[in-house]
Amino acid sequence: MAMTMTQKILAAHAGLPEVKAGQLINAKLDLVHGNDITTPVAINEFEKAGFSRVFDRDRVSIVLDHFVPNKDIKSATQSKQCRLFAQAQNVSHFYDVGTMGIEHALLPEKGVVGAGDCVIGADSHTCTYGALGAFSTGVGSTDMAAGMASGYAWFKVPSAIRVVLTGTLPKRVTGKDVILSLIGRIGVDGALYRSLEFTGPGAHALSMDDRFCICNMAIEAGAKNGIFPVDEKTIAYMEGRTERPYTVYEADADAEYDETIEINLSDLVPTVSWPHLPENTHPASEGSDIRIDQIVIGSCTNGRMEDMEAAYEILKGRKIAPWVRGIIIPATMEVFRECITRGYMTAFIDSGCIISTPTCGPCLGGYMGILAEGERCVSTTNRNFVGRMGHVKSEVYLASPFTAAASALNGYITDPRTIGE
Amino acid sequence: MKAEGTVFKYGDNVDTDVIIPARYLNTQDAKELAMHAMEDIDAEYVKKVQPGDIMVGGWNFGCGSSREHAPLVIKTSGASVVIAKSFARIFYRNAINIGLPIMECEAAADAISAGDRVSVDFDSGEIRDETTGQVFHAAPYPEFLQKIISAGGLMNSIREK
Numbered sequence: 001m002a003m004t005m006t007q008k009i010l011a012a013h014a015g016l017p018e019v020k021a022g023q024l025i026n027a028k029l030d031l032v033h034g035n036d037i038t039t040p041v042a043i044n045e046f047e048k049a050g051f052s053r054v055f056d057r058d059r060v061s062i063v064l065d066h067f068v069p070n071k072d073i074k075s076a077t078q079s080k081q082c083r084l085f086a087q088a089q090n091v092s093h094f095y096d097v098g099t100m101g102i103e104h105a106l107l108p109e110k111g112v113v114g115a116g117d118c119v120i121g122a123d124s125h126t127c128t129y130g131a132l133g134a135f136s137t138g139v140g141s142t143d144m145a146a147g148m149a150s151g152y153a154w155f156k157v158p159s160a161i162r163v164v165l166t167g168t169l170p171k172r173v174t175g176k177d178v179i180l181s182l183i184g185r186i187g188v189d190g191a192l193y194r195s196l197e198f199t200g201p202g203a204h205a206l207s208m209d210d211r212f213c214i215c216n217m218a219i220e221a222g223a224k225n226g227i228f229p230v231d232e233k234t235i236a237y238m239e240g241r242t243e244r245p246y247t248v249y250e251a252d253a254d255a256e257y258d259e260t261i262e263i264n265l266s267d268l269v270p271t272v273s274w275p276h277l278p279e280n281t282h283p284a285s286e287g288s289d290i291r292i293d294q295i296v297i298g299s300c301t302n303g304r305m306e307d308m309e310a311a312y313e314i315l316k317g318r319k320i321a322p323w324v325r326g327i328i329i330p331a332t333m334e335v336f337r338e339c340i341t342r343g344y345m346t347a348f349i350d351s352g353c354i355i356s357t358p359t360c361g362p363c364l365g366g367y368m369g370i371l372a373e374g375e376r377c378v379s380t381t382n383r384n385f386v387g388r389m390g391h392v393k394s395e396v397y398l399a400s401p402f403t404a405a406a407s408a409l410n411g412y413i414t415d416p417r418t419i420g421e
Numbered sequence: 422m423k424a425e426g427t428v429f430k431y432g433d434n435v436d437t438d439v440i441i442p443a444r445y446l447n448t449q450d451a452k453e454l455a456m457h458a459m460e461d462i463d464a465e466y467v468k469k470v471q472p473g474d475i476m477v478g479g480w481n482f483g484c485g486s487s488r489e490h491a492p493l494v495i496k497t498s499g500a501s502v503v504i505a506k507s508f509a510r511i512f513y514r515n516a517i518n519i520g521l522p523i524m525e526c527e528a529a530a531d532a533i534s535a536g537d538r539v540s541v542d543f544d545s546g547e548i549r550d551e552t553t554g555q556v557f558h559a560a561p562y563p564e565f566l567q568k569i570i571s572a573g574g575l576m577n578s579i580r581e582k
Contacts, residue, residue, distance in 0.1 A: 024565040037446045041489055044449065049576035067447060074447035124487040124511055140489035140515035146579050154565070188434055189481035193510050222481060224510055277434060364443035364486070383485060385438040387461040 002252035004160040005227055006195040009135040009249050013118040021159035021256075029059065030117040030134075030244070032147035035103055036064040038122035040078045041141035043085045046148055054089045055151035061093035061112055062086050063103040066360040068096075071367040101332025101358045104128035104216060104300035109332055114238050115230045116247030120144065120153050125300050125382065127218045131211035132238065133230035133248065138219060158224045160195035161186075162257040165202025167266030172416045174310065175210025176302060176380065176400035179217040180271040182263065184281030192222035194258060197251060202265045203228055208237045209306035216301045217382050220278040270415050272378070273398035276386045284403045287413025294325040294377040295408040296389075297401045298356075299363045302380035303331025305338060307401040312344045314405035314419055315351040321411030326353030327369045333358065353408070365389045371396075378407040422543045424501035424522075425551070426474035429459075429466060430535035433479035435505075437486040437512065441494045454490055455497035470499050475539050477530055478505035483512025492521040502541050504548060504559070506530045517566055518575040524548065529557035 001018050003011065011019040013027040034042055039062050054060045062082050067075035086094035093112050100106065104125050107113050115133035119126065122144035129136035139153065147153050163182065183190070196218045206214070211228045218226030228234070230248045238246060270284035297311050308330060320326045328348050330336040336357060339345050348355055362369030363381035371377055371390030376397065379389065384396035399407070402416035409419065439461040441454055448454065459466040476495060482505035483491060492515045495503060502522040516523045522543050529548045533539060537552040546559040562570065572578035
């Protein structure tokens with residue numbers, strides 16, 4: 001029977017010649033991952049159930065990224081619990097302040113995940129690694145605990161939506177605009193329980209950073225996973241990074257899909273999701289009368305090098321509006337360092353922005369940019385739910401780094417194509 | 422297993438940030454977290470909820486983050502079950518894994534009103550609105566998940582293997 005790319009990876013990890021949509025399987029895991037919010041709960045469950053050793057110390061990763069450097073005593077206590085567990089279990093892939101980055105930017109960068117992997121992570125944006133041609137999905141802490149103990153997880157084999165991309169992205173239109181447009185089209189539960197399989201010549205035209213961004217927000221359409229085919233760009237990215245051999249899977253030519261959606265990248269425009277759902281999409285050009293108080297450029301969605309390049313292109317030699325707080329958060333220490341080497345940091349500071357070391361911080365309303373009642377933020381993060389970045393009466397507008405930076409300059413939501421070279 | 426209680430009703434896309442805002446996730450203490458359950462959409466919920474009460478939602482209940490703290494605070498707050506038209510997939514897994522009963526039933530989620538008295542039978546999937554007399558049936562769990570539920574959650578089920 002013909003299978004989708006996701007189904008092929010799942011079949012291989014379940015030790016089955018084939019699987020079909022709806023089938024419940026137990027699959028072998030290549031990596032079990034958690035962060036400083038979800039891992040403590042998993043450790044408690046792991047210990048409460050009487051387990052003493054993780055199944056494989058090389059296949060567990062723990063990244064402290066949500067509230068670090070710790071914002072308060074409680075979060076410090078949670079980080080400490082993770083640190084002690086990682087030491088006791090001799091976890092190979094443990095990343096603390098100094099080496100950490102935002103988990104879903106960091107693990108691909110460090111080569112901890114690769115093509116063909118089957119990965120669970122106790123964080124909903126674990127679906128990011130589909131950009132590398134892996135099956136990767138978010139789960140809860142108890143799933144993480146069971147995965148750490150057994151090396152297996154149960155899955156319902158998903159059916160898939162095929163997203164055929166054609167054309168190439170216009171100037172200052174990015175992967176963020178692709179995924180926001182798609183979510184605007186199918187809704188926040190448009191892909192519920194299903195895979196989003198991206199394909200077509202446009203998929204191969206996209207950079208790896210755009211692919212990470214697109215797969216990252218598959219969950220915002222309810223998807224189980226997002227996935228891209230492996231091509232020479234994927235292999236070039238993994239070269240010199242991945243420590244384990246990778247496997248390339250391809251969807252069968254006659255695989256069945258629930259539906260096929262076509263997107264011509266050349267037709268897309270800078271897109272913004274109005275509060276309070278990612279599906280409330282509008283062209284950025286419609287927001288010119290929406291005054292803003294803050295911008296955030298960063299997160300597991302848009303804190304990578306190309307995102308910093310976009311911010312630099314807009315901000316260099318310019319000043320942000322005096323009423324706007326500009327917050328830029330490179331997602332990993334490698335990105336942070338590269339921004340220094342290239343002189344971006346000086347340009348960001350001269351424009352009136354501040355720069356933080358890697359953290360999820362404001363994205364989920366943790367710290368480092370919380371909004372007061374009535375305030376508005378244009379953010380490159382992934383969710384704009386009620387109260388997500390602070391007060392229940394604050395507003396988050398999701399956008400690309402180009403759009404966020406352009407909006408900072410004017411103090412109003414701005415189409416970045418209106419800003420000069 | 423059966424439960425009966427008063428209904429708290431919410432709309433579509435109830436997300437994990439309103440079920441338990443991330444600003445409180447610097448602790449794992451279930452009781453402390455549960456004091457903030459549903460706070461950002463219904464500040465009255467924690468003041469009014471009684472053991473056994475029933476939460477009803479629309480489509481895509483529990484969307485957003487993977488935080489297991491979300492089903493945990495609903496369970497700890499005293500609610501006996503969540504009935505919704507559909508559940509976001511991670512919330513669905515988490516609820517099964519930690520033992521919060523959930524039932525998918527579009528007709529019930531449409532017909533039941535806030536404040537109704539409702540009784541549910543988890544084994545048969547029957548949902549009865551005692552206020553209006555209407556009866557609904559939720560789809561049963563697949564056998565595979567029933568085993569996890571019967572074992573008392575995921576950790577117990579893997580230990581039994």
